Amino acid sequence: xxxxxxxxxxxxxxxxxxxxxxxxxxxxxxxxxxxxxxxxxxxxxxxxxxxxxxxxxxxxxxxxxxxxxxxxxxxxxxxxxxxxxxxxxxxxxxxxxxxxxxxxxxxxxxxxxxxxxxxxxxxxxxxxxxxxxxxxxxxxxxxxxxxxxxxxxxxxxxxxxxxxxxxxxxxxxxxxxxxxxxxxxxxxxxxxxxxxxxxxxxxxxxxxxxxxxxxxxxxxxxxxxxxxxxxxxxxxxxxxxxxxxxxxxxxxxxxx
Amino acid sequence: xxxxxxxxxxxxxxxxxxxxxxxxxxxxxxxxxxxxxxxxxxxxxxxxxxxxxxxxxxxxxxxxxxxxxxxxxxxxxxxxxxxxxxxxxxxxxxxxxxxxxxxxxxxxxxxxxxxxxxxxxxxxxxxxxxxxxxxxxxxxxxxxxxxxxxxxxxxxxxxxxxxxxxxxxxxxxxxxxxxxxxxxxxxxxxxxxxxxxxxxxxxxxxxxxxxxxxxxxxxxxxxxxxxxxxxxxxxxxxxxxxxxxxxxxxxxxxxxxxxxxxxxxxxxxxxxxx
Numbered sequence: 001x002x003x004x005x006x007x008x009x010x011x012x013x014x015x016x017x018x019x020x021x022x023x024x025x026x027x028x029x030x031x032x033x034x035x036x037x038x039x040x041x042x043x044x045x046x047x048x049x050x051x052x053x054x055x056x057x058x059x060x061x062x063x064x065x066x067x068x069x070x071x072x073x074x075x076x077x078x079x080x081x082x083x084x085x086x087x088x089x090x091x092x093x094x095x096x097x098x099x100x101x102x103x104x105x106x107x108x109x110x111x112x113x114x115x116x117x118x119x120x121x122x123x124x125x126x127x128x129x130x131x132x133x134x135x136x137x138x139x140x141x142x143x144x145x146x147x148x149x150x151x152x153x154x155x156x157x158x159x160x161x162x163x164x165x166x167x168x169x170x171x172x173x174x175x176x177x178x179x180x181x182x183x184x185x186x187x188x189x190x191x192x193x194x195x196x197x198x199x200x201x202x203x204x205x206x207x208x209x210x211x212x213x214x215x216x217x218x219x220x221x222x223x224x225x226x227x228x229x230x231x232x233x234x235x236x237x238x239x240x241x242x243x244x245x246x247x248x249x250x251x252x253x254x255x256x
Numbered sequence: 257x258x259x260x261x262x263x264x265x266x267x268x269x270x271x272x273x274x275x276x277x278x279x280x281x282x283x284x285x286x287x288x289x290x291x292x293x294x295x296x297x298x299x300x301x302x303x304x305x306x307x308x309x310x311x312x313x314x315x316x317x318x319x320x321x322x323x324x325x326x327x328x329x330x331x332x333x334x335x336x337x338x339x340x341x342x343x344x345x346x347x348x349x350x351x352x353x354x355x356x357x358x359x360x361x362x363x364x365x366x367x368x369x370x371x372x373x374x375x376x377x378x379x380x381x382x383x384x385x386x387x388x389x390x391x392x393x394x395x396x397x398x399x400x401x402x403x404x405x406x407x408x409x410x411x412x413x414x415x416x417x418x419x420x421x422x423x424x425x426x427x428x429x430x431x432x433x434x435x436x437x438x439x440x441x442x443x444x445x446x447x448x449x450x451x452x453x454x455x456x457x458x459x460x461x462x463x464x465x466x467x468x469x470x471x472x473x474x475x476x477x478x479x480x481x482x483x484x485x486x487x488x489x490x491x492x493x494x495x496x497x498x499x500x501x502x503x504x505x506x507x508x509x510x511x512x513x514x515x516x517x518x519x520x521x522x523x524x525x526x527x528x529x530x
Binding site for chain 2 (some may be wrong): 058103108116152155161
């Protein structure tokens with residue numbers, strides 16, 4: 001940390017993909033400083049480049065230009081200092097819940113006793129005790145994503161990257177998982193970057209909402225959400241903020 | 257959450273009318289076939305055409321061959337054993353070479369580019385077409401084994417290559433974000449992902465393997481073998497023995513396929529994919 005509590009710093013990020021004979025600019029001039037322990041939502045319509053930004057932070061894609069530093073160190077590729085949770089879970093089907101959660105530890109050569117201890121802690125944390133030996137195909141969508149979260153946290157990353165993690169879940173499970181995520185976030189005090197296209201979800205979860213516009217993907221506006229948690233979706237302030245962001249996205253849609 | 261486990265118990269099979277009809281048809285299927293065969297054999301024998309024995313004659317020949325068949329002068333079990341040894345050696349050799357090579361060719365695009373034209377050139381050659389060459393170039397012992405090897409090698413190879421290429425890119429990303437290096441991505445993600453495909457290749461290979469062994473033994477059969485029973489029976493004019501050999505091959509083929517399916521199911525269950 002630089003003393004000012006900034007854990008992740010993104011400066012002038014540009015991502016261009018080759019398309020036909022020209023280049024398609026997916027992300028342009030993206031800049032953001034994320035504070036340690038902060039819950040950030042990247043919000044925007046599909047195709048606005050929010051997932052691309054997340055994947056670049058994860059190191060799964062490289063930036064065309066720009067500077068990304070995590071705790072002052074430049075990001076050059078994927079690493080266990082950034083845990084990622086995927087929309088379609090990305091669990092290893094042949095591994096049990098326990099073995100999925102232990103994957104990162106196994107890869108780092110953590111010894112057996114330590115592995116057992118850590119996986120137990122995170123399986124308990126996400127509420128999957130008793131399912132250690134189940135395989136992903138025996139779990140519901142919500143439970144699968146609990147495994148995904150436990151797996152991402154088990155390697156003790158500096159930052160948790162979540163790519164529309166609840167997008168594949170039904171509305172009820174989704175609301176439950178949002179509450180669960182906030183509980184886990186408060187217990188682990190991890191920094192979270194959460195990609196979503198749901199305004200409601202962003203307002204419910206985030207400390208700051210980064211609203212992006214598409215083609216090329218840029219930051220349109222950053223909202224700081226000061227509503228106290230647990231947030232009440234029926235509260236006038238919640239409704240007002242949600243409407244304000246929705247209006248902005250709507251304007252944007254009509255403008256382009 | 258325990259309801260999730262309860263769900264698995266509710267797998268009752270109901271005896272529907274459709275089920276009943278299909279089961280009955282399956283029960284009468286073989287008797288109808290045998291009756292048809294019998295009538296056909298009796299008809300031909302009435303026309304002084306003796307090449308097709310009746311099921312009863314084949315059964316008697318099987319009983320005789322059990323102790324000693326007149327062509328190879330070996331017991332049926334000794335013949336089956338001779339074929340099984342060839343089959344297993346050829347099969348394991350093919351699996352042992354095709355699986356690692358398939359993993360390499362599925363993983364490395366350069367290795368694949370180098371090997372692809374050669375493989376595509378050799379693949380269409382029927383294993384049996386190699387027999388005349390193998391009998392000259394290889395010993396009587398290795399000739400049939402290598403024929404089986406060729407038959408099993410290509411289906412396993414193609415399936416493993418396909419398996420490695422079919423790995424869900426999402427779980428590769430997941431492994432990378434967990435800090436896995438290239439080797440770990442390969443050994444902990446790509447390899448286990450490709451195992452079910454490998455098993456599919458093995459199952460195809462089992463079937464092709466039996467077809468090859470009989471063909472190989474029909475041409476060269478030092479120390480007997482089920483193919484030798486068939487050829488020997490024909491040579492000495494014992495057509496009932498010839499058919500007894502054919503029945504033996506059918507039974508062996510079914511047994512190997514059953515064992516193959518059993519292993520496949522075990523592996524899938526062990527991997528939590530079923």
